[in-house]
Amino acid sequence: MGPRIVIIGGASLQWVPKLFLDIVNTPSLTESEIVLQDVNPEPLPAMAEFIRHVTGLARAGITVETTTDRRRALPGADYVVVCISTGAFESMRHDLEIPERYGIKQSVGDTVGPGGVMRSLRNIPVLLEIARDMEELCPHAWMLNITNPMTTLCRAVTRETSVKTVGLCHEITGAQYTLSQILDADFRSFDFEVVGVNHLPLITALRIDGEDAMDRLREKLAEPEKLAEEPIYLSDEIRRELGDVASEFTKRDLVTSNRVKFALFERFGVLPGAGDRHLVEFFPGFLTEESEWGKRWNVGLTSIADREVWVDRYQAEFARLRTITEVPKMPSGEMVAPMIDSFLRDKPRHFPLNLPNAGQCPDLPADAVVESMITARGDGLAGRDEARAPAVLTECLRRVVASQEMTVEAAISGDRDRAVDAMLLDPLAGRIDFENVAVMTDEMLAATSRWLPQFA
Amino acid sequence: MSPRVVIVGGGSHHWAPRLLCDFANTPSLEGADVVLHDLDSDRLKLMEELGGEIASRRGIALRTTAETDRKQALAGADFVITCFSVGGFDSMQHDIEIPRRYGIRQPIGDSVGPGGLLRALRSVPVLLDIARDIETIAPDAWLVNVTNPLTALCRSVTRETAVKTVGLCNEWVGATFNLSLALDCGMQDLDPVLAGVNHFPLAVALRVNGEDAFARLRALMDDPERAANETIWMDPPPMMKWTKVSPAPHWSKLDVIENNRVRFEILRRFGVFPGSGDHHSVEFMPGFVHPGNDYGSGWRVHHYGMEGHRADAVADVEHYKSVRDASEVTRMPSGELVATTLDGMVTGKARALPVNLPNAGNVTNLPDDSVVEIMGIADRAGVRGRDHATAPGIMGEFLRRINVVQEWTVEAAVSGDRTLVLEAMMADPMSGQLAYDDIVTMTDEMLAATAAWLPQFKAVSERL
Numbered sequence: 057m058g059p060r061i062v063i064i065g066g067a068s069l070q071w072v073p074k075l076f077l078d079i080v081n082t083p084s085l086t087e088s089e090i091v092l093q094d095v096n097p098e099p100l101p102a103m104a105e106f107i108r109h110v111t112g113l114a115r116a117g118i119t120v121e122t123t124t125d126r127r128r129a130l131p132g133a134d135y136v137v138v139c140i141s142t143g144a145f146e147s148m149r150h151d152l153e154i155p156e157r158y159g160i161k162q163s164v165g166d167t168v169g170p171g172g173v174m175r176s177l178r179n180i181p182v183l184l185e186i187a188r189d190m191e192e193l194c195p196h197a198w199m200l201n202i203t204n205p206m207t208t209l210c211r212a213v214t215r216e217t218s219v220k221t222v223g224l225c226h227e228i229t230g231a232q233y234t235l236s237q238i239l240d241a242d243f244r245s246f247d248f249e250v251v252g253v254n255h256l257p258l259i260t261a262l263r264i265d266g267e268d269a270m271d272r273l274r275e276k277l278a279e280p281e282k283l284a285e286e287p288i289y290l291s292d293e294i295r296r297e298l299g300d301v302a303s304e305f306t307k308r309d310l311v312t313s314n315r316v317k318f319a320l321f322e323r324f325g326v327l328p329g330a331g332d333r334h335l336v337e338f339f340p341g342f343l344t345e346e347s348e349w350g351k352r353w354n355v356g357l358t359s360i361a362d363r364e365v366w367v368d369r370y371q372a373e374f375a376r377l378r379t380i381t382e383v384p385k386m387p388s389g390e391m392v393a394p395m396i397d398s399f400l401r402d403k404p405r406h407f408p409l410n411l412p413n414a415g416q417c418p419d420l421p422a423d424a425v426v427e428s429m430i431t432a433r434g435d436g437l438a439g440r441d442e443a444r445a446p447a448v449l450t451e452c453l454r455r456v457v458a459s460q461e462m463t464v465e466a467a468i469s470g471d472r473d474r475a476v477d478a479m480l481l482d483p484l485a486g487r488i489d490f491e492n493v494a495v496m497t498d499e500m501l502a503a504t505s506r507w508l509p510q511f512a
Numbered sequence: 513m514s515p516r517v518v519i520v521g522g523g524s525h526h527w528a529p530r531l532l533c534d535f536a537n538t539p540s541l542e543g544a545d546v547v548l549h550d551l552d553s554d555r556l557k558l559m560e561e562l563g564g565e566i567a568s569r570r571g572i573a574l575r576t577t578a579e580t581d582r583k584q585a586l587a588g589a590d591f592v593i594t595c596f597s598v599g600g601f602d603s604m605q606h607d608i609e610i611p612r613r614y615g616i617r618q619p620i621g622d623s624v625g626p627g628g629l630l631r632a633l634r635s636v637p638v639l640l641d642i643a644r645d646i647e648t649i650a651p652d653a654w655l656v657n658v659t660n661p662l663t664a665l666c667r668s669v670t671r672e673t674a675v676k677t678v679g680l681c682n683e684w685v686g687a688t689f690n691l692s693l694a695l696d697c698g699m700q701d702l703d704p705v706l707a708g709v710n711h712f713p714l715a716v717a718l719r720v721n722g723e724d725a726f727a728r729l730r731a732l733m734d735d736p737e738r739a740a741n742e743t744i745w746m747d748p749p750p751m752m753k754w755t756k757v758s759p760a761p762h763w764s765k766l767d768v769i770e771n772n773r774v775r776f777e778i779l780r781r782f783g784v785f786p787g788s789g790d791h792h793s794v795e796f797m798p799g800f801v802h803p804g805n806d807y808g809s810g811w812r813v814h815h816y817g818m819e820g821h822r823a824d825a826v827a828d829v830e831h832y833k834s835v836r837d838a839s840e841v842t843r844m845p846s847g848e849l850v851a852t853t854l855d856g857m858v859t860g861k862a863r864a865l866p867v868n869l870p871n872a873g874n875v876t877n878l879p880d881d882s883v884v885e886i887m888g889i890a891d892r893a894g895v896r897g898r899d900h901a902t903a904p905g906i907m908g909e910f911l912r913r914i915n916v917v918q919e920w921t922v923e924a925a926v927s928g929d930r931t932l933v934l935e936a937m938m939a940d941p942m943s944g945q946l947a948y949d950d951i952v953t954m955t956d957e958m959l960a961a962t963a964a965w966l967p968q969f970k971a972v973s974e975r976l
Contacts, residue, residue, distance in 0.1 A: 341948030
């Protein structure tokens with residue numbers, strides 16, 4: 057019998073199809089018992105039907121059930137995947153629009169900055185409810201959190217409950233893809249050492265087939281003209297999508313679309329592992345009026361309208377997936393399925409994961425949730441390295457951690473002053489004039505109060 | 513036996529008159545052997561004469577001599593007081609004006625922020641030279657530093673030498689005056705627990721005659737009408753540059769609050785009372801001097817600018833002349849803590865006062881050995897910290913952040929490493945707010961403009 061995998065937010069078009077395809081392609085998981093739980097019953101049957109359809113195609117033994125009742129989903133669970141959003145775009149709109157009126161433009165707004173703080177305040181109580189149910193109904197299960205802001209959410213759960221919790225994020229996988237292109241190296245030949253927090257993981261060691269590749273990367277970046285002549289590998293699918301311009305893409309384009317990442321690499325000698333649009337929110341010196349709010353660094357500001365386009369795309373993709381006649385074999389790059397496989401088969405694998413700091417990031421506070429290389433095995437997860445970043449970046453991380461710890465405190469206590477404190481400590485929100493930090497926080501709390509029962 | 517007190521920078525119009533008068537007013541120091549050392553022999557002569565005048569007017573044994581050779585001056589010293597400036601206004605104007613072009617307005621510019629940082633880079637090597645001389649010539653002497661930036665300078669000495677060092681600053685004295693107005697008490701009635709760094713020492717607890725003063729201050733803040741009606745026991749001296757806010761014809765407690773808006777806001781919101789004037793505190797919390805609030809005008813933050821600093825220097829000369837020309841030596845204490853500290857050490861009569869010393873668990877938020885401002889005791893055994901305290905909530909984090917910058921500043925000053933300067937600028941709360949590329953350009957510009965006073969950076973670039 058396979059594991060019982062409960063997905064909270066089980067109707068998510070963004071997450072469930074790709075997580076499921078990974079599961080069906082993982083031999084140890086083809087007998088899984090999947091439970092889709094969602095507060096919205098309406099899209100659940102279609103998702104279940106898709107899962108049954110693909111299971112049939114793959115001749116696998118996966119079963120699927122759906123429910124809106126979390127307490128019915130959790131008993132017997134081995135793994136609980138959490139992909140939720142509290143208030144969706146309706147609440148997120150305020151995360152972006154209110155700070156903008158105070159002179160803060162956010163490129164993503166889901167991690168740190170005023171938007172990230174507010175998103176934490178909304179999601180933490182929900183995550184804690186889930187975790188408390190797990191403590192009661194499936195105390196041995198792992199919580200696999202892929203919801204943002206990942207660091208504060210995982211931290212709230214590990215601070216307040218005994219649930220085994222890990223945060224999984226694909227940003228480093230994205231960096232790995234970029235690096236494999238620039239360095240002409242097999243995606244699977246990479247290994248990293250990482251220190252940081254989610255969306256600001258710093259790659260302090262970079263190895264290809266066990267050999268240090270930092271200098272190789274430096275040499276490549278030193279010759280931009282040469283990079284402009286080297287094409288990049290694109291899959292047939294992407295080529296089709298891009299059409300005629302596909303052949304025009306060179307390695308130089310990869311460098312210019314990761315300008316912040318490589319600027320920080322040049323200065324500090326470590327490579328930030330998240331996309332530039334995330335990185336700049338930790339270094340607000342990039343998101344300034346002088347840089348046309350990131351434009352000069354090729355960072356765009358993701359709006360709600362952009363996100364609505366993404367949703368349309370997820371919907372179109374899901375419609376296509378529902379009628380496939382062959383199971384796509386391409387791994388999604390998400391780590392949920394491979395990590396569970398490592399647990400089940402006691403097959404050690406190394407992943408960049410978010411866990412409480414138990415020494416894997418010796419320069420950051422103990423117990424704070426950090427992102428670092430973790431070994432997954434039959435007996436669970438354990439830090440692999442002791443990674444250290446250069447002083448300035450370590451200090452940036454410490455400041456972010458301080459703000460995140462305060463954010464968690466605010467979310468749990470429902471204390472408005474603690475929310476202001478978190479904003480004051482935050483690199484983006486704390487950058488405006490003192491009195492407006494409090495005024496902006498009040499305005500954001502008021503605008504989203506229906507999703508913030510703890511502040512009532 | 514009368515102590516030998518060496519004043520390095522003894523030609524200072526600001527410091528020499530104040531210190532000499534305070535010594536004359538302190539029985540244990542009125543017979544001191546004061547040695548003034550300065551690079552400017554003309555001013556040195558003036559201050560030597562002033563010392564002689566003070567002694568003869570009072571009929572005390574105070575002996576003042578001038579010595580232009582530092583090593584000669586230091587021989588046999590019991591205390592070495594350092595008050596100097598490297599480059600004076602010629603260098604300082606770059607500290608203020610270059611950052612201003614990048615959108616940073618520093619009310620003072622001598623503690624932290626880009627100006628404080630560059631000032632440390634210029635002053636640390638000079639102070640270390642002095643300290644190394646003390647190490648060999650007068651190894652048992654106490655170095656009493658009053659030069660800014662106090663924290664970085666004291667830290668460089670305790671980091672690099674074995675010299676016993678204490679930093680003294682008068683800001684808490686100013687705080688006690690303001691508090692005495694708000695609390696109807698004597699300045700001596702106040703006893704704080706301090707945790708912080710110089711120019712941002714935070715009173716985390718405050719007793720007035722044994723009673724909790726914060727509760728009384730909060731009650732006062734919560735009732736502005738009452739505060740506006742309560743007259744204060746003394747009108748604010750003009751040098752404090754207060755604005756009259758309360759409608760009453762007399763100066764009231766509301767005026768105290770309104771002319772210390774930042775301090776009282778920090779007390780209200782964070783439960784600690786900054787021991788420095790608002791113009792200093794805001795350099796540690798630059799959200800108070802932000803373009804979004806007109807650089808703190810609503811908070812009544814006074815910006816000195818170069819004009820203000822120059823006016824202070826003019827006032828110092830006037831003050832010197834008034835001391836010189838007065839028929840009697842003033843009995844009014846200067847408010848500086850040097851004489852009190854020396855008195856404690858000379859007589860053994862324990863004196864409690866705010867001091868800057870290496871942290872020995874006194875501020876639990878900050879690493880040991882970094883220099884902190886705390887309440888200390890001066891007695892026969894020297895100067896040591898008195899309390900152990902924690903800065904609460906986010907103030908602890910703000911202190912931790914500034915401490916990191918100060919440690920890097922010292923490291924940069926000692927090593928002459930430009931990259932370290934840039935890194936300290938990036939981590940500094942004020943300069944770190946700039947656009948990423950502007951921090952780099954501004955740092956280069958400031959280093960270039962003041963290169964004449966930064967020999968240690970030249971040495972490094974020549975080595976390369």
